[in-house]
Amino acid sequence: MPEGFRHAPFDDMAALENLITDRTCAILCEPLQGESGVRPLGREYLKAIRDLCDSRKLLLIFDEVQVGMGRTGTLFAYEQFGVTPDIMTSAKALANGLPIGAMLAREEVAVAFDPGSHASTFGGNPIVCAAAVVCVKTMLAEGFLAAVREKGAYLAGCLAEIARRYPTIAQGVRGVGLIQALTLQPAAQVHGPAIINRLFEKGVLLNFAGNSVLRCIPPLVVSKAEIDEFIAVLDKVLGEFVGA
Ligand SMILES: Cc1ncc(COP(=O)(O)O)c(C=O)c1O
Numbered sequence: 001m002p003e004g005f006r007h008a009p010f011d012d013m014a015a016l017e018n019l020i021t022d023r024t025c026a027i028l029c030e031p032l033q034g035e036s037g038v039r040p041l042g043r044e045y046l047k048a049i050r051d052l053c054d055s056r057k058l059l060l061i062f063d064e065v066q067v068g069m070g071r072t073g074t075l076f077a078y079e080q081f082g083v084t085p086d087i088m089t090s091a092k093a094l095a096n097g098l099p100i101g102a103m104l105a106r107e108e109v110a111v112a113f114d115p116g117s118h119a120s121t122f123g124g125n126p127i128v129c130a131a132a133v134v135c136v137k138t139m140l141a142e143g144f145l146a147a148v149r150e151k152g153a154y155l156a157g158c159l160a161e162i163a164r165r166y167p168t169i170a171q172g173v174r175g176v177g178l179i180q181a182l183t184l185q186p187a188a189q190v191h192g193p194a195i196i197n198r199l200f201e202k203g204v205l206l207n208f209a210g211n212s213v214l215r216c217i218p219p220l221v222v223s224k225a226e227i228d229e230f231i232a233v234l235d236k237v238l239g240e241f242v243g244a
Pocket residue numbers: 030034035063064065066067091092101
């Protein structure tokens with residue numbers, strides 16, 4: 001892990017403020033945490049962080065590697081929360097699986113970089129950049145992001161129904177757009193890895209994120225019929241774990 005970071009507990013503004021010193025230059029966070037369990041930071045908290053950055057003259061950096069590029073139903077997740085960062089990272093879906101990473105910044109910040117000051121051997125290679133251009137154009141085409149929002153709402157509704165059917169296993173649903181999670185009851189979390197393995201055997205690839213949720217991040221082109229197929233498999237598999 002890069003050095004120089006201090007970590008603040010989730011959703012604790014006082015703890016975050018306490019970590020700031022004269023040497024603090026920026027606050028970095030995901031607007032919606034992916035790996036640690038699909039946890040949105042929330043509008044109020046993000047707004048408070050933005051205000052803190054403004055009043056203490058700090059830069060706000062959003063890591064949009066997982067939740068950017070259409071995942072939440074807008075091109076960038078921060079658009080859902082009404083808070084704009086000074087710097088933002090992007091990768092993963094940016095070239096739909098081909099290796100690329102990017103850092104975007106407001107002009108006043110971006111001028112700190114000259115051509116070559118952030119170079120890498122394969123950085124900016126033409127094939128991957130061509131793929132990224134196609135991905136961005138596809139995501140910005142008429143109706144694409146609206147369809148992501150619609151399918152995200154549909155998936156969330158299906159997962160909520162599953163949560164109602166299996167109250168001893170599932171607690172509820174949380175997420176934005178096509179990053180949705182079925183949160184597991186504390187007593188059922190021990191079965192998380194086994195549930196994931198069982199789903200995998202049946203051809204469904206999910207992740208047990210943050211040791212507490214079943215994370216669903218289907219391809220943005222997923223169809224409603226495929227979501228139904230997934231829900232039917234999930235229904236069967238959770239049935240196997242009732243009373244386990
Ligand atoms: C939010 C977030 N940031 C950064 C990374 C790491 O990205 P990369 O492998 O492109 O360095 C990941 C990988 O899962 C991620 O989820």
